[in-house]
Structure formats: structure tokens, C-alpha cells
Amino acid sequence: MTAQSPIKAFRRKLDLRNGRVDMSHGSGGRASADLVAQIFRDAFANEWLDQGNDQASLPLPAGQRLVMTTDGYVVSPLFFPGGDIGSLAVHGTINDIAMAGARPLYLSASFIVEEGFPLGDLDRIAGSMGAASRAAGVPVVTGDTKVVERGKADGVFISTAGVGVVPEGITLSGDRARPGDAVILSGYIGDHGVAIMSSRENLEFETAVLSDSAALHGLVAAMVAAAGPSLRTMRDPTRGGLAATLNELAHQSGVGFRIDEEAVPVRAEVAAACELLGLDPLYVANEGKLVAVVAPEAAERLLAVMRAHPLGRDAALIGTVVADERQFVQMTTSFGGGRIVDWLSGEQLPRIC
Amino acid sequence: MTAQSPIKAFRRKLDLRNGRVDMSHGSGGRASADLVAQIFRDAFANEWLDQGNDQASLPLPAGQRLVMTTDGYVVSPLFFPGGDIGSLAVHGTINDIAMAGARPLYLSASFIVEEGFPLGDLDRIAGSMGAASRAAGVPVVTGDTKVVERGKADGVFISTAGVGVVPEGITLSGDRARPGDAVILSGYIGDHGVAIMSSRENLEFETAVLSDSAALHGLVAAMVAAAGPSLRTMRDPTRGGLAATLNELAHQSGVGFRIDEEAVPVRAEVAAACELLGLDPLYVANEGKLVAVVAPEAAERLLAVMRAHPLGRDAALIGTVVADERQFVQMTTSFGGGRIVDWLSGEQLPRIC
Structure with a gap:
């Protein structure tokens, strides 16, 4: 030109x-x-x-x-x-x-x-x-x-x-969980992973499962304001699900976790889809949930603040941190038994995020 | 387990x-x-x-x-x-x-x-x-x-x-080039692109061309210390080469550039490789070079400081900013003629960085 x-x-x-x-x-x-x-x-x-x-x-x-x-x-x-x-x-x-x-x-x-x-x-x-x-x-x-x-x-x-x-003064880190601390989950698990898998497998459920993908910083700001230094750590259970997150925290802090299976919120349609797909909701990715470890005396106050926020409405106390040099995540099942929730060693859900 | x-x-x-x-x-x-x-x-x-x-x-x-x-x-x-x-x-x-x-x-x-x-x-x-x-x-x-x-x-x-x-006080931005400003290039162009293309095409030259990939922050710190607010903008001519960078700056600042082809440093082996490969060094990517636009009164001081740094040893004054509402980058060729150096409209060197 x-x-x-x-x-x-x-x-x-x-x-x-x-x-x-x-x-x-x-x-x-x-x-x-x-x-x-x-x-x-x-x-x-x-x-x-x-x-x-x-x-x-x-x-x-x-x-x-x-x-x-x-x-x-x-x-x-x-x-x-x-x-x-x-x-x-x-x-x-x-x-x-x-x-x-x-x-x-x-x-x-x-x-x-x-x-x-x-x-x-x-x-x-x-x-x-x-x-x-x-x-x-x-x-x-x-x-x-x-x-x-x-x-x-x-x-x-x-x-x-x-x-x-x-x-300055707010220090949340995965190595700060201590025996006796309360473990709080902000809501239902497994929604994101099941939404992805359903669309891959072309499954139709009576009630569609939607990804929980959401920005949690508003909820977190309310939590920090309410619990401040009593908050030890928070983490969002994405790839590898709740199981991977708890195992990571156990490893970083050198502690164990004891989780009550009945207290972990799972939607009926997610549980059904997981059964159909051969998945365990504990290992399924979430994109709008968080796990908080908090000093026991602040747990009730924190739960109340979370439940007042739209993204924490279904928050639940799901267990406690325990002393365990083996760093096991143990689950008390609804049948009164117990099991170890290990990390996945393979790959359950590729390309979930 | x-x-x-x-x-x-x-x-x-x-x-x-x-x-x-x-x-x-x-x-x-x-x-x-x-x-x-x-x-x-x-x-x-x-x-x-x-x-x-x-x-x-x-x-x-x-x-x-x-x-x-x-x-x-x-x-x-x-x-x-x-x-x-x-x-x-x-x-x-x-x-x-x-x-x-x-x-x-x-x-x-x-x-x-x-x-x-x-x-x-x-x-x-x-x-x-x-x-x-x-x-x-x-x-x-x-x-x-x-x-x-x-x-x-x-x-x-x-x-x-x-x-x-x-x-605070240092504001370099692509919209700050003004007619009369000096344009300085920190060294030889085309090395990175030619190094990549040579290894793709399995070419062997007498002297191997190496990528110029380098971190320029040390050179930049010396330049900022020497020229401070006289520095209008800097940019590294990566994808699209010197041609793309000058056109971007022309567009952002609403000015033209007049570049002296003979002043632009190109290694003999790079020029030879470009001729063989059908490339124009002006469009070839660099990964360790920068273009600086500087107020004319600070140009000599800046050049001296750049040449004292190992990554600016071959720095050269290559042209000036001119008033041009068409925002053209013009090149005065070694034959005394002129040409417009436009952006590439297609793709010359895919996946160069």
C-alpha cells in the first residue's frame, strides 16, 4: 500500500x-x-x-x-x-x-x-x-x-x-489448624462436578443440577469481620473436592480431621447422580463453597454470620480437628462406623475446572 | 486401605x-x-x-x-x-x-x-x-x-x-510520545525469531543465532534513574517485532514515526537468515530488547547509560516521533527512499513466543 x-x-x-x-x-x-x-x-x-x-x-x-x-x-x-x-x-x-x-x-x-x-x-x-x-x-x-x-x-x-x-494482622494459612478447632462447610457439595459430568454424559435429571460457581469474597469479608483472628484457615474445595482439601490441610498443619458424614450437606439429586456415575461426592469439585477452620469458641458466631449470607445459607458444622500424627481424615458414617477419607491417587474427573 | x-x-x-x-x-x-x-x-x-x-x-x-x-x-x-x-x-x-x-x-x-x-x-x-x-x-x-x-x-x-x-511520579504509557521525541532501540533486532525459525527449519548457519531472551529490568532501572520524567514510554518489541510496537505506539499517542533503516541494528547472520526464510527483520520477534521514546534533550544521556549496561551495549538512536494524523510509521531506506512500515495484517511467525 x-x-x-x-x-x-x-x-x-x-x-x-x-x-x-x-x-x-x-x-x-x-x-x-x-x-x-x-x-x-x-x-x-x-x-x-x-x-x-x-x-x-x-x-x-x-x-x-x-x-x-x-x-x-x-x-x-x-x-x-x-x-x-x-x-x-x-x-x-x-x-x-x-x-x-x-x-x-x-x-x-x-x-x-x-x-x-x-x-x-x-x-x-x-x-x-x-x-x-x-x-x-x-x-x-x-x-x-x-x-x-x-x-x-x-x-x-x-x-x-x-x-x-x-x-496486617489477618493471617490465614493452611498450617494453622489445631486440635479442637471446628470445621465449617459453607453449603452443599458436589454441584459443580455433577453439573459438568451431567452435561458430558448428556444426563437429564428431574431437577437440573447447576454449577455452584460463585465469587465468595463477600461471604469471606463478613466472616473475617465476625471471627477475625479466631479464623485459622479457609480453603475452597475445588479439584479433588472436600476430601483433597481436608487432606491438604491435615498435611500442612500436621493434624487429623474427624468429619461427621451426616452433617455434610449433599443435595438429593447430586447424591443420585453420583450413584449413577460411580462418584463419591466427597471427591467432586465445588466452585462456590469454602471450608473454614475456626477456634471452637467462635464457631457458633461464625455459623450465624455465614447463614445470614446468601452464599452461606446452608453452612454446617461438619467436624473437628483432632491430634493425629498420621494426619488422617476420618469420617464417621451414618451407620455409626468410620472410614479413612484418603486423597484420590488417580484421576476421577478430568478437566472439571 | x-x-x-x-x-x-x-x-x-x-x-x-x-x-x-x-x-x-x-x-x-x-x-x-x-x-x-x-x-x-x-x-x-x-x-x-x-x-x-x-x-x-x-x-x-x-x-x-x-x-x-x-x-x-x-x-x-x-x-x-x-x-x-x-x-x-x-x-x-x-x-x-x-x-x-x-x-x-x-x-x-x-x-x-x-x-x-x-x-x-x-x-x-x-x-x-x-x-x-x-x-x-x-x-x-x-x-x-x-x-x-x-x-x-x-x-x-x-x-x-x-x-x-x-x-509515584513515574508514568510511562504508550500515549505519551510527542513530535520531536527521540526513538532509541536497545540493540540488535530479530535474534529471537530467527533462533526459533532456524531450529524449526533445521537450518545451520556458520554462526548460530541465539535467542536474545533476557530480563531487562536492570537496564530499565538504570534508564529510569538517568532520564526519569523525560522518558515517555518503553515497550519490548516481541510478537510482530519493531514494526508492530511502533505502530501500536503511533496509534496510542496519535503521532507518526520516522525511522532511519540504516540506524536499526540487525546482525549480518540474522539478515541472511531472514532473506533465506523470506522474513523482514522489522516484523521478527525479540525477547530481550526495548524501544524507548524520550524527550530529545535527554536522548544522548540515556543512550550513554544504556550503552554502559550489558543488555544495552548496542543501543542506537533509530529515529524520531513526527506529527502525523495518519499515524504512519515511515522508514527512510538506505537507498534514500521511503516506505510505510505497516502492521502485519496476517501471521508471519506463528508460535514464536
Whole structure:
């Protein structure tokens, strides 16, 4: 083209109905810029992203510690009952920040897209991410998009990172559980995993099971305000479910757990689906639940505050921390017996998040 | 297993010589924990990662602004002359932070691994990341690993995010270039892209071209100290090369650029390889170079400081910012002519980073 052509004035409008991602969208050239401008910038609109730099420069409250986390999302299918990979990526990363008792402030998003992926689906995912991020009040301030050849990825993968701040004096960590502490679960387990598996297996239940995917930072803020330093640790039981989370905490703190099976909330339809699919709800992923370990004297107060929050309405005291140098998670079953809840050594539910 | 089995005492030792990643390594269960403990925790060893939480809680200097960035790495091949995907992921993200004039503090890493990927290669990549991170003084403080089925990814993809801090008063941004400003390039262009393409095409040159992959934050700190507020903006010309970077800046600032082709440093072997491969060095990716736009009166001082640093030894004044509402990047060629350096509209070098 010549120096006279007014090429800069043109933006090629993306065909969101029929268009597909091609290698040029990952080139760093004009097609990349079009993709960012027409899909991501609209979806995530905020003053930092709008600056169009390779990084965002952000205000930060004084006198607090920084909390940082990251997660990759490879969930299949990308769209499932109750959510999609976009909202999941926002909720999951906000939750990892919140589990430190921190206030999430900013998110980043890295997209790895397979050549041929429908632009309309990418737009829908970005829109869902943007909506989840606005609803949570935590903007996506910077991002990156790469494209790989057809057959070298599976639609789209998203890696989000998040930062937040935690006041000095609040120290939640997985190594702080002590014998005698109470163990509280914020609600029903297994919903996310069953929602994904049902859509994979094309199962229909009388009542549809929806993913519990949700941002927990509001619930956590109420919990921190109510229980403060009595809170030892919190963790969201995602991959590997409640079983993996309790085993991790047992390992980090050098303690055991004794859990009362009857106290663990499981929906009837989730229990039924798990039976059909040969799954144990204890190992099934959740994306909007948390486990809190709290000093026994604060447990009732904490439960009351959680139950007053929409995302903690079904919170339950499910057991206690016990001294156990073997670091076992033991379950008292409804038949009065007991069993060890070990980590899965294999893989029960691939690509659940 | 029974309550008596001392299962917690066991860690399955990974077979780094012959073992391969399987789906269980992404389960969130014991195999995931083994992988993290035996590959990533060793490679990245630092007090925050060692805490084993889903997030890192970090100290932060007071009275500064936060800078945040993210990048996905899908480079192919994973190992190339002068680096690999691990060191590249560290350098690239540090550089995006540094380009804001900021001091990089912490990195996160999200790994998406294809089932069947050799554990030894993953260990080598993690080791290289750890070494690059230690050399730069910027620790990987939190991470995540997901595994997808064979054929659903291509070996390993890494998304890194980074945070840093910038003193109040330093505001580098792509919209601050003004007519009359000087344009400085920190060294030879095209090395990274040519190193990757040569190893893809199995080309051998008399002198091997190595990727320039390097962390630029030390150079940047010296530049900020020397030129301070005279620095308008900096950017690292990665995907899309110098051409894409100058066009982005032209677009953001609403200006044009006039570049002197003879002043742009290109190694003879890179020029030769580009001719062989049908590439234009202006569009070829760099991973250890930066472009700085600076007020004209500070240009000589800045150049001197850059040339005193090992990563800016070959820095050159390559042109000036001009008023141009068409936002053209114009190149004065060695034949005395001129041409417009537009963005690539297609894709020249897929998966270069």
C-alpha cells in the first residue's frame, strides 16, 4: 500500500456470527488488535485495560499485604449448566484470593485459543467473564491472547491471575489448624462436578443440577469481620473436592480431621447422580463453597454470620480437628462406623475446572 | 486401605528419566501434590511457595503504585538456541512489568500440560524457569498445573503473571510520545525469531543465532534513574517485532514515526537468515530488547547509560516521533527512499513466543 492510503482509519469488523479464530489473531499485528478491541476491551471495559499498554498500573491501598494467585482453566465442556469457562475463571481466582482473608482487587487473563474456534463463542465467554468480574467488583485489568494451530489445543484455555490485599494482622494459612478447632462447610457439595459430568454424559435429571460457581469474597469479608483472628484457615474445595482439601490441610498443619458424614450437606439429586456415575461426592469439585477452620469458641458466631449470607445459607458444622500424627481424615458414617477419607491417587474427573 | 496403613509417610518418587505426565497429575489429588513437590517446589524454592497455600501473601513497599501484567507462552519448539519456554516465560513477564518503569517483585505460573509429556522435560523447563527467576531476583510465588488429554494441547503451555511497583511520579504509557521525541532501540533486532525459525527449519548457519531472551529490568532501572520524567514510554518489541510496537505506539499517542533503516541494528547472520526464510527483520520477534521514546534533550544521556549496561551495549538512536494524523510509521531506506512500515495484517511467525 502507499503512503496515501488511509489504512489506519479502518478496523475490520469481526464476524461474530460465522467468523472463526485464525492464526493471524495471535500474530501481535492488526488482527490481534482487532480481536482485543472488538471482543475483550468491550467485555472487560475499565480504565486500566482501556489504556492499551502491555501492563496495568494500579492504585493500591496503603499498609496492607499483597496476596497473589493464579489458576488455569481447561474445563470441558466450555459451557455448562450454571456457568462457563469465563465466569468460572473469574470466580475461581477471586476465591483463591478471598481464602487468604483478602480483598480481591484486580485480575489478569491469558487466553490460549485453538485456530478455528468460533469468534461468537469467544465473545460469549469474554462477555460472561466481564459480567462476572463487574458483578464481583474485580476488574480484568490486563490480558494476553495466543492462538495455536488446529488440533494443538481444545477450543480455549484461560489462565487468570489475581491480586488482592489483606490487612496486617489477618493471617490465614493452611498450617494453622489445631486440635479442637471446628470445621465449617459453607453449603452443599458436589454441584459443580455433577453439573459438568451431567452435561458430558448428556444426563437429564428431574431437577437440573447447576454449577455452584460463585465469587465468595463477600461471604469471606463478613466472616473475617465476625471471627477475625479466631479464623485459622479457609480453603475452597475445588479439584479433588472436600476430601483433597481436608487432606491438604491435615498435611500442612500436621493434624487429623474427624468429619461427621451426616452433617455434610449433599443435595438429593447430586447424591443420585453420583450413584449413577460411580462418584463419591466427597471427591467432586465445588466452585462456590469454602471450608473454614475456626477456634471452637467462635464457631457458633461464625455459623450465624455465614447463614445470614446468601452464599452461606446452608453452612454446617461438619467436624473437628483432632491430634493425629498420621494426619488422617476420618469420617464417621451414618451407620455409626468410620472410614479413612484418603486423597484420590488417580484421576476421577478430568478437566472439571 | 485401613486406618493402620502409614500412607501419609509415602511420597511416590517421580521417574524423571522415563516417566510421563498422566491425567492423575492434574487431579488435585496425591499425584498432583507429588508433581508440585518434586518438580515445581524444588525449582522455584522460596518462602512463599513453600507455604503450600493456593495463594501467596507478600510484603509490598509502601507508597508505590502496583503494576500487573500477564502473558501466555505457546512457543514451538519448547527448547531453542538460547533458551526455552521456561526462561522465556520469566523474562517476558518481567519485561512487561519493567516497561512501565516498574520494579518487578513477584511472578505466578500456570502450566497446562498435555498427557504423555515427559516428566524430565517438565523438570528441565521448571529448572530453567527457576534459574531465570533467581538470576532476576523475581521469585515465582504461586502456581497451578492442569493436565489435558493427549492431543488436546501441544506439550506444555505456560501463562505467567507478574506484579511490580512503580514510584509515584513515574508514568510511562504508550500515549505519551510527542513530535520531536527521540526513538532509541536497545540493540540488535530479530535474534529471537530467527533462533526459533532456524531450529524449526533445521537450518545451520556458520554462526548460530541465539535467542536474545533476557530480563531487562536492570537496564530499565538504570534508564529510569538517568532520564526519569523525560522518558515517555518503553515497550519490548516481541510478537510482530519493531514494526508492530511502533505502530501500536503511533496509534496510542496519535503521532507518526520516522525511522532511519540504516540506524536499526540487525546482525549480518540474522539478515541472511531472514532473506533465506523470506522474513523482514522489522516484523521478527525479540525477547530481550526495548524501544524507548524520550524527550530529545535527554536522548544522548540515556543512550550513554544504556550503552554502559550489558543488555544495552548496542543501543542506537533509530529515529524520531513526527506529527502525523495518519499515524504512519515511515522508514527512510538506505537507498534514500521511503516506505510505510505497516502492521502485519496476517501471521508471519506463528508460535514464536
